[in-house]
Structures are given as C-alpha cells and as structure tokens.
Amino acid sequence: CACCGVWEGTCTVLGEAPQKYLNIFPTCCYFFLGCGGIIHSDNGMIKSPHWPQNFPTNTRCTWTIITHESKHLEMNFHNNFQIPDNYVAVYDGSDTHAPLLGKFCGSTLPPNIMSSSNNLFLVFNTDFSGADRGWKASFRETLGPQNGCGGYLTNAAYSFGSPVSNVTRRYERNLDCVWVITAPVNKLINLTFTSFALEAPYSQTCRYDYVQLYDGDNENANLVGTFCGSTVPAPFLSTRNSLTVKFFTDNSVEREGIYNATSISLTATSPNFPNEYPPFTLCTWVIDAPPQQQVRVVVEAFHLHSSQDCSQNYLELQDSPRVRNLQEIPFPIHIHLPSLFVKRGETHTLVID
Structure with missing residues (x-):
C-alpha cells in the first residue's frame, strides 16, 4: 500500500516529494490492478481502476508517461468523465514539481492537453466519500511549436505550413498542430492556401487527416470548415482580428501537406467616413x-x-x-x-x- 488520506508526519510516495498531512492516525490506500505505472510509449490509453465500473475509494494512482526525445505528448479525455468528489491532476513533466496543466473533477470533460516536453505525470486521488465510473484518456506523441507544429503568430503577414520530413518531404503521422494568428485591433486576417494535399476523405467525411479553420482565437470559436483531400480550400477572410488553424493527422497515410499565406486586410473609406464626404472629390x-x-x-x-x-x-x-x-x-x-x-x-x- 501507499500513504494516502491525511495523517500527522511526513509521507513519501514514489514519484513525488515528501508531503505533510495532518491527522492523528495514518491511513493506507491500496494499489489496484491498473492503478498507476511508468509507461514508455508513443501512444496508448490509461483509465481509472475498474473502468467502466466504479473506481475504488481511498485510492491514489500515479502514472508517468514518457515518449521519444524532442517529441511532445497530447492527451484527450473521453466522454463519460465522472469524478464527482475526487480528482485527476495532470502535470507537465515527470512528477508533481512540474507545472500543473489541470486538476479535473465533476462531469465536465477536460480540454485536450499538450505537454511541453516528452513527459506527462498524472495523479488520480479518491477519498471515502463515494465512487463513480471514473475516466478514460488516450495519449499520443506529436511535434511541438519548436518543430513547426503550431504556435502563436502575432504577425498576421506570415506564411506557414505542415511540418514535413527532410527525407520523404511528407508530413509526419500523429500530428495535432494548432496555429493561433492575431492581427492588430480592428484588422482582419486573409488566409490563402497556396498548396493542399492531405489524405482523401472517407465517405465524403474528413475522418483521418484534415485541416479545421476557426474564426477566432481558439477551437471554441465558430468552425468555418473542415478540409481534406487535394481540393484547395477557398481563401477566407476572418470577421475579427484572430484566426485559428488546426492540422490533424492519424497514424497511417502521409502526404505533402499544406502551405498557407496570411495577410492583414486593409481598410479604405471615403473621406470623413462615417460622416458625409466632401463635394468634388476624386x-x-x-x-x-x-x-x-x-x-x-x-x-x-x-x-x-x-x-x-x-x-x-x-x-x-x-x-x-x-x-x-x-x-x-x-x-x-x-x-x-x-x-x-x-x-x-x-x-x-x-x-x-
């Protein structure tokens, strides 16, 4: 078993720094099959103990996920997230000293999580208050902004594209690149695809590799469209000063990818607009x-x-x-x-x- 709950003294748990708890009697929580571990993999799935059945009470599980050097980890929690009185915490590193990316409970599905390195650390903690179905999450390695996969572009007059292999000149598998483009206030953004070659749609649906365009500064903004195949999307003019481009690939087909050019829209008005223009003006x-x-x-x-x-x-x-x-x-x-x-x-x- 391992230390959990609260007690008076110092408790050392594998993968964490010593922690102090305040209670008269020490308690012990038991490890169950599937409760924590060290995972060396570029993709996989983890879940709360006994999922999809109720997780046990008084349990503390920790997972360390490690993928290849120079890569990043993306984690997605699946539907039916149910942790009413307990929590799962995700850290951007190999232990709880790393930055906390999120601490989640209740029934609201957590957002997608991206590490800044090749490590993620998860803590699942339950008390005596009750049990529920729990959670399930998948992870996979991907590239990061320093590899040309996503990032924040504050100069809207910019060209960018999908990261490609120096050997095959095709994009890599398992990518999830998100670019957020921001222009000055009161300016709009023109986005033009100068080349476009992704995996073909399946049953007229972009299921495998695709580009999504959002008219705003995140993926909660209005979805303009989802594009795949080899048909170049039409140019798009944003309705505000921000635009989000998401490029997603699965683990199979690789093609040449996309290339985009953006520019800030210019505004021309008649003299004195919105007031009346003067006479005899050219x-x-x-x-x-x-x-x-x-x-x-x-x-x-x-x-x-x-x-x-x-x-x-x-x-x-x-x-x-x-x-x-x-x-x-x-x-x-x-x-x-x-x-x-x-x-x-x-x-x-x-x-x-």
Whole structure:
C-alpha cells in the first residue's frame, strides 16, 4: 500500500516529494490492478481502476508517461468523465514539481492537453466519500511549436505550413498542430492556401487527416470548415482580428501537406467616413498582391447620393495594373451593399468620385 488520506508526519510516495498531512492516525490506500505505472510509449490509453465500473475509494494512482526525445505528448479525455468528489491532476513533466496543466473533477470533460516536453505525470486521488465510473484518456506523441507544429503568430503577414520530413518531404503521422494568428485591433486576417494535399476523405467525411479553420482565437470559436483531400480550400477572410488553424493527422497515410499565406486586410473609406464626404472629390487606391495571389474586396458600408446613370457619385473597381484604359465595374448607387468582388489577377484599383 501507499500513504494516502491525511495523517500527522511526513509521507513519501514514489514519484513525488515528501508531503505533510495532518491527522492523528495514518491511513493506507491500496494499489489496484491498473492503478498507476511508468509507461514508455508513443501512444496508448490509461483509465481509472475498474473502468467502466466504479473506481475504488481511498485510492491514489500515479502514472508517468514518457515518449521519444524532442517529441511532445497530447492527451484527450473521453466522454463519460465522472469524478464527482475526487480528482485527476495532470502535470507537465515527470512528477508533481512540474507545472500543473489541470486538476479535473465533476462531469465536465477536460480540454485536450499538450505537454511541453516528452513527459506527462498524472495523479488520480479518491477519498471515502463515494465512487463513480471514473475516466478514460488516450495519449499520443506529436511535434511541438519548436518543430513547426503550431504556435502563436502575432504577425498576421506570415506564411506557414505542415511540418514535413527532410527525407520523404511528407508530413509526419500523429500530428495535432494548432496555429493561433492575431492581427492588430480592428484588422482582419486573409488566409490563402497556396498548396493542399492531405489524405482523401472517407465517405465524403474528413475522418483521418484534415485541416479545421476557426474564426477566432481558439477551437471554441465558430468552425468555418473542415478540409481534406487535394481540393484547395477557398481563401477566407476572418470577421475579427484572430484566426485559428488546426492540422490533424492519424497514424497511417502521409502526404505533402499544406502551405498557407496570411495577410492583414486593409481598410479604405471615403473621406470623413462615417460622416458625409466632401463635394468634388476624386480618390484612387491601387492595391497590389503578391504574384499568383488574389485581391478580395468586401464592401461593408455603402451609401452614396444616387444619380440615374452613376455619373455624379460612384465607386468604381478597375481590374488592371494601370489606372487608365481599365475594365470598369461601377456599382449601382443604392443604400444596399454591393456584392463581394474577387479580383483574379494581382492588382486592382478603387476609384471613388
């Protein structure tokens, strides 16, 4: 057995520093089959003793999970998480001296957990108050931000892609890379996939390798879409100044992966907007994009004085690198917003008169 509960004195438990407890009588908790251990593996599953039956009371189990050097561990708790009066704690290292990643109880499913090294340490502690079904969690090794797998990008004008092997030039298995892209306040983010080659969907579902796009700064934000196969997703413009990209692979097929380019959206307005523009005004904006990229224009507010033939006040889009002799796309002058305009080349010009 091992020390548990509370007692007066010092108790040393394998894998932990000596701890002091306050009680008159020492107590002892018993190890059950499947209660703790040292696991050397790149993937696997651990669960509370007797799962899916009720776990025993007065129990303390510890697990140390170790994977390959330079890799990280991702842990996911499964549904039916039930620890009403007890807890499971996860530490970012090999013992309780490491940073605490989370201490979980109740019935709320814990979030996905990612280590910063190749170790995770778990503690499952129960008292005499009662037992329940417990929990089950799976783990697998993956790459970390220092290997190009995810991270925080504060410069929205950035290019990034899936980490690939120097030998095969294909992405590795068992990846879960999450990039959070942040632009300055009041700016939006343009995301363009310049290359895209993942495992094909199964029954029209992206089940194995996929990219997920969230319109916000985490995976709880609005899910824009889940993409796989070899069809390049359409460019996306965020609705706020943050964007999250998740790249997930399973343990089988490897392909060339993805490459993305992001940029901060620019805002052009009529003079004095949102107040009235002055008379006799001619403003011209020339917008350039990198080669092979598109310019995407979204008109968010539109209210000009109307005229029958758009000859007095108008907004004009010109699809050419030069200002004269251009394809002109005049908008009708109504209070309704014009539709989205996507320019297929590299340059276009906005003229407001």
